[in-house]
Amino acid sequence: AKERGRSGVRFFNQQMQADVSARAQLAAGLRQALLQQQFVLHFQPQIEHSAGVVGAEVLIRWQHPQRGLLAPGEFIAVAESSGQILAIGNWVLQQSCYQLAEWARQLHSAHWYLAVNISARQLHSASFVQDVRKAISDSGATPTRLVLEITESQLLQDIDSVIDKMLQLTRLGVRFSLDDFGTGYSSLSYLKRLPLAQLKIDRSFVRDVLTDPNDEVIIKTMLALGQSLELSVIAEGVETQAQHQKLLQLGCQQFQGYHFGKPAPLTDFEAAH
Ligand code: C2E
Ligand code: CA
Ligand code: CA
Ligand code: CA
Numbered sequence: 001a002k003e004r005g006r007s008g009v010r011f012f013n014q015q016m017q018a019d020v021s022a023r024a025q026l027a028a029g030l031r032q033a034l035l036q037q038q039f040v041l042h043f044q045p046q047i048e049h050s051a052g053v054v055g056a057e058v059l060i061r062w063q064h065p066q067r068g069l070l071a072p073g074e075f076i077a078v079a080e081s082s083g084q085i086l087a088i089g090n091w092v093l094q095q096s097c098y099q100l101a102e103w104a105r106q107l108h109s110a111h112w113y114l115a116v117n118i119s120a121r122q123l124h125s126a127s128f129v130q131d132v133r134k135a136i137s138d139s140g141a142t143p144t145r146l147v148l149e150i151t152e153s154q155l156l157q158d159i160d161s162v163i164d165k166m167l168q169l170t171r172l173g174v175r176f177s178l179d180d181f182g183t184g185y186s187s188l189s190y191l192k193r194l195p196l197a198q199l200k201i202d203r204s205f206v207r208d209v210l211t212d213p214n215d216e217v218i219i220k221t222m223l224a225l226g227q228s229l230e231l232s233v234i235a236e237g238v239e240t241q242a243q244h245q246k247l248l249q250l251g252c253q254q255f256q257g258y259h260f261g262k263p264a265p266l267t268d269f270e271a272a273h
Helices: 002-035 076-082 085-104 120-124 128-139 159-172 188-193 203-207 213-228 241-250 266-272
Strands: 039-048 052-064 068-070 113-117 146-151 175-181 198-201 232-235
Touching: 002 052, 002 076, 002 085, 039 085, 039 266, 052 085, 076 085, 085 113, 085 120, 085 128, 085 146, 113 175, 120 128, 120 159, 128 146, 128 159, 159 175, 159 188, 198 203, 198 213, 203 213, 213 232, 213 241
Parallel strands: 052 113, 113 146, 146 175, 175 198, 198 232
Antiparallel strands: 039 052, 052 068
């Protein structure tokens, strides 16, 4: 038993070392990625029932020189823990604002907005408000076309300072959306204090809305909450026509998901919408 225990420990150590060096390698790769412009943005349409495509969520991808196109699940956590998410997040903000300014010059896309994911580190960074302002002013983007997606877990610490930052940006016209709504711990009293424009129903509730009565009730409650707090409510992860119909019937008017369009490179997104 002793021997097994020992080799178990050794195996565990080897495994940990392998994990640590894989993370270190990834972090080194991420530094190169920014310098060598290996990040790309994909765009996924957001739909309003009465208006069609009204904008897109910006989703980052990493065109890795050896491993091909990587989804954020493969590198965002390491970028968070190494702090590189600050530089990456700023790049995403700047690119998105330049895209908005570009779209504003074209009749077809002038009304589109972009929803950008903001990481906890960005939101809590002392330069966050300044970074967003700079992205807007450098690009000439219209602030009201920019939506920033934050999550409930980011609101657990420093809530007063976060609210203050949100208010400063809200005054410019920037809007905030609460992403993955329902999966965190947001208390209703927070919700009232936060200058939010939108709640984004997490796709875990949408997935089973046709078969799980609990999810239907939860979605109904979120829609009612949105109405009483005067927030728009968007459902994410809508994959089928049946889910779309059900959500419409429950009173949801804004949608995002594979049923309407998968995240795609800019040229594909523009060609499709
Ligand atoms: P998220 O913000 O919840 O983004 C939605 C995710 O769901 C995206 O995954 C999207 O591709 C996927 N999705 C969209 N529609 C459907 C659908 O109908 N069905 C299913 N099954 N999935 C759908 P993706 O692109 O892999 O991004 C994963 C997460 O990575 C995002 O989750 C977001 O938290 C993070 N992320 C993406 N881009 C950025 C970024 O620029 N900055 C930061 N900080 N995080 C980002
Ligand atoms: Ca999001
Ligand atoms: Ca989400
Ligand atoms: Ca989600």
